[in-house]
Amino acid sequence: MRKYIYSLFILSGVLLTSCSEDFTQPEQTDGFSNDKMKELAKNPEFAMYLNNAIDAGIGNKLISWNNDGRSRHDDFGQKAVDLGLDLMSNDMAMIPKTGWFGPYYQYSGRGEAYILTSNLWGYYTFIIDNLNTIIVNLENSGDSEEVLALKGRSHGMRAFANFMLIRLYASGDKGIPYATESNKNYARASVTEINDLIEKDLLLAYDLALPNASSKETLTKSTIAGLLTRFYLYKKDYANVVKYSDLALTNFSKAVSFAIVNDGFVNSSNPDWMWGKERNASNTTDFISFFGHMDSYNGGGYVAYAGEYKMIDKRLYDAMSVTDKRREWFSNGDKEVYGIVPLYANATKFRDKTTNFIGDYIYMRSTEIFLNKAEAAAELGDNATAQAILKDIMSTRDEKYTVTKTGAALIEEVRLQRRIELWGEGFAFFDMKRWGIALERNYPGSNHADSGKWSYPVGSPKFVFQFPLRELQANDKIPPSEQNPF
Template sequence: MKYTKYLAILAAAFMMGSCSDDFLDKEPSENASEDQIKDLLDKDPTAIQAYITGYYKNMFSPEAQQSHDDFGLKAFELATDLMGDDMAYMTSHFFVYDYLLDNRASSYRRTTTYWQELYAVISGANEVISGLKEQADSGDESVEKMLGQSYTIRAYCYFWLINMYQQPYEWNKDKLGIPIYTESETKLNRVPVSEVYEQILSDIDKGYNYLKGKGIAKKDELNEYAAAAIYANILSFVNDYPDQWNEVAKYAKLAIEGGSLMSEKELLSGFNDLSLSEVLWGADINGETNTFYASFMSQVDPYGPGYGGNLGNYKMISSDLYEKISDDDIRKKWFGVDLGETNTHYKVRQYVQRKFIDIGSTAPGFTPTGDTFCSDYIYLRTGEMYFVAAEALYRAGKENEAKTMLTTIMKTRNPKYETSATSDALLQEIELQKRIEMWGEGRRLFDMKRRNESLDRTHAINHSAIAPKEVPAGSKLFIYQIPDKELNANSEITDKNE
């Protein structure tokens, strides 16, 4: 697919182009020559901001959007959470095939849009880097910020791609990965997983260092703290990285500096606003940019007019995970909805989620603060980083520091929280509390994969009777096939995954 964008030389104005069928064509389109673009950017580097605006929009309102279960990164987060063991689903509607681990075939919409949308963002990032790389050492802060955002988002997109089109790095370094293309080279073949990670690590290091020291200007743009959070998550997969776990802890701690832990009021406010104190990065959505029924809140808000509410496609926490939440834990209030529902499936209504509530929702006790389906999307927040840091510190042999990190965040979730756990029990406690904390935010499947954990849904009473209950770690069911559209357009790829 070609993600064409063009610059029109008219009062230094920019215009965005459209998506066509060949991803890996990096040539500027018909409205401006490379020389014209270079001349414009030499005079005004900020003119390239249109590309940045474009790739951010593709993260929540993709040009390749095909259906109401396709709304960019939040759709991928929801799909992958449903592939794990902590989210239960009873109905046969959007996302059911993700839940059934049956949405991975090369001809399916999910595998195609996932590929198209992330490579489209990469294409936009490449254009920015190509346009500004000659000014990288100019000392111009605006150039550094634009480069930092572009390297960081490219790293994040490749991270999502490699972890859904191949098994985890630790056991599969030499396996076939995905094509790589940057501002300077195109590799159409499936390069090895290790080589993909070399590119990811190079990009995130450049991205973080360009953004370092520049704080947060706007939460709908990548910044030094969001880049640090992405860096920490990436490094947690790279088992042979020098001093791996101390490095993961370092970047997680740097990310934590970008926000303060949420109050009880914030924790129960619906996870729908970038102004929440933990938010590092997300999408600022309003009446002009929302995608209506093709949106995250349409799919998950149990009180709303969308698929997750009006149509009864409720998203639930698995009963076994719910039972592990202390009654004193604020997060237990994220679940439990009086549905007025006669369907016998929902006699398990205490498990229905209310963590995510739309800003226009009619939820009991909830005061609407905006229009329906205009909730912001939250991609990264500091809360996650406390658990990432705690796990990393434990694995680095710093058990006391790990316990302190865990207790610091848990006291804000449960003021009565104490743990006497040590050794493996402490690690299990860290992992459990992260599962509760990040429920519905797209982290569970990747954690399962990097820890080589099997899927086990046998301990919950509210999983669908037709859902797979046990799947071994490393199963092909946890990765996508390369989409047919790419196979048909790219003769360099002959293996699409089993």
């Protein structure tokens, strides 16, 4: 047994710390090809150790720093992507000083020669390739509960990674190259093909996943159902959004109160959290982290120390009722309350009082799923359900809140409350794209930095990343003519 465990640490380290430049090519494990991994996995005892190590490594990949090997301080896993993409929306402004996250905010990193697109593409294709390794290794591992659950998690995470890529790199009906455990299609597949693959993976994952887990780091039926609601919102399949919202919310009879939600978004034990990652002294990335870039009070981070504040868009702040408690999340300019934090900056929504940058990372919470259902219900014309969900959520956020809107006005109301509630959580850019909203930052009284006052129309190619040069050089099945427009 000991030799297996020893080998396991070596293999998992090689698998999940290397970065191949040939992003979609199968030899991303550097020291161990897929054929070698399959050979090693023939030992049933070793196979599950190996697969569980890769699975754990992928979980750690979501919070790890320097995934692209360039030591960038805006490269620390999924929350870096969430923050960066929010900075590409209308809803988040920033004071760019250090250069980190500037390529997102200033729309200067999406071109083929830039580090940002190389980072994003390499990050998710690396995860996909390692998940394919697990799925291949499990082909002959039997059908025990442990095997099936791991298979379900692997398909669910592969869907998550492909879902990120298709929304970043799809242009018109042209999708992305992809790889599964049985098919390496490095030519550019259609959006429809990729969507079918994502849906198939998510549905299989839902069928195989366990209903409960000992940790919120593990995908369960509820969290995979939550991923399905995101996917079906993107597809505008609103009936399935409602269906899977109900399945995701089996443990929630109503929305969690604001008093519980409002804890600085640092603790995965919060009852609102459905999927998240616990962080501690052993896995912290110190100030190179989400809270290092968001917390306005920790003097060791980029915000308080360097003055690189992240702010809510003035229009969105002004859209909140004066009695809405969520206004407290942002500085109102009262220096007796917020010290030196500038107007509209994040003040209390994201606050890591540990001061050691070990606040937990959130990927999904029940409030999001309630809002997903409300949006779908409003789109389906079910005014009563959408109104009821809004009233339930807002009852503890704004005691004077009422909603009687119907039809298109109700849809806009759901969107507004979603934008406010989920600010800074990684949804704004993708929501802007799927709703067909233009980027409009250069307006009278704008609080956006001059370097970020861009305005792009609906459907602009600026909302799509170009494939990185390293991918084009490694993949001769994407000719230059198929590169996304700049």
